[in-house]
Amino acid sequence: AQSVSQHNHHVILSEAASLELGCNYSYGGTVNLFWYVQYPGQHLQLLLKYFSGDPLVKGIKGFEAEFIKSKFSFNLRKPSVQWSDTAEYFCAVNTYSSASKIIFGSGTRLSIRP
Amino acid sequence: DTGVSQDPRHKITKRGQNVTFRCDPISEHNRLYWYRQTLGQGPEFLTYFQNEAQLEKSRLLSDRFSAERPKGSFSTLEIQRTEQGDSAMYLCASSLGMGQGGGTEAFFGQGTRLTVV
Numbered sequence: 001a002q003s004v005s006q007h008n009h010h011v012i013l014s015e016a017a018s019l020e021l022g023c024n025y026s027y028g029g030t031v032n033l034f035w036y037v038q039y040p041g042q043h044l045q046l047l048l049k050y051f052s053g054d055p056l057v058k059g060i061k062g063f064e065a066e067f068i069k070s071k072f073s074f075n076l077r078k079p080s081v082q083w084s085d086t087a088e089y090f091c092a093v094n095t096y097s098s099a100s101k102i103i104f105g106s107g108t109r110l111s112i113r114p
Numbered sequence: 115d116t117g118v119s120q121d122p123r124h125k126i127t128k129r130g131q132n133v134t135f136r137c138d139p140i141s142e143h144n145r146l147y148w149y150r151q152t153l154g155q156g157p158e159f160l161t162y163f164q165n166e167a168q169l170e171k172s173r174l175l176s177d178r179f180s181a182e183r184p185k186g187s188f189s190t191l192e193i194q195r196t197e198q199g200d201s202a203m204y205l206c207a208s209s210l211g212m213g214q215g216g217g218t219e220a221f222f223g224q225g226t227r228l229t230v231v
Contacts, residue, residue, distance in 0.1 A: 004156075006156075034219055034220075036222075043205075043222045043223060043224045043225065044157070044205070044207075044222040045222075046219045046221075049219050090156050090157070101147065101159050101162050101170055102147065102159070102207075102209075102220055103159060104149075104156035104157045104158075104159075105156050106155055106156045107154070107155065107156045109154075
């Protein structure tokens with residue numbers, strides 16, 4: 001069964017610091033990959049997605065993620081974080097099949113010190 | 115607002131009562147998902163539909179839980195004989211499946227927060 005692991009449960013950074021959040025998935029076949037963000041009191045929103053093509057994916061608000069197939073990883077990065085990036089970040093995967101659920105990781109809480 | 119809408123937003127119920135939640139997906143989306151989220155955890159998959167067909171149900175889901183999507187549009191999630199452990203945020207999401215392997219990302223509703231007392 002497919003699963004998603006997020007290594008960091010809580011990350012605390014100062015403004016302007018660089019960010020990298022880890023995500024690994026377990027599935028041997030072709031996958032679609034997602035990062036979602038949940039700001040305090042708000043619903044889940046898509047940050048970026050990878051379906052195929054260039055493994056370096058750019059999303060909203062300056063975020064990007066790199067799909068490394070050999071490492072089963074899809075890490076999220078941002079060169080300079082802002083206080084407004086304080087949120088919970090979830091990595092998710094679904095397999096490339098006609099009937100496939102989306103599986104989420106347990107999330108990483110990001111706190112930015114102003 | 116043409117996003118995913120869920121009703122009610124909050125529900126407080128006594129243990130042993132039945133509750134039903136409704137989800138209206140984005141109109142052209144043929145896939146609909148139900149998830150449960152507790153504090154500090156990621157969304158946990160419950161079940162999902164493609165059109166009116168329920169394609170998968172989590173093994174973690176007890177027989178007290180049932181979901182329907184009768185006409186391939188809105189969906190309901192019913193919990194019978196609620197228990198305190200059912201307290202959580204119940205999330206609905208929808209996406210556009212495009213046949214073999216294709217599709218878009220899932221769009222989430224605001225959720226229904228259930229508190230069982």
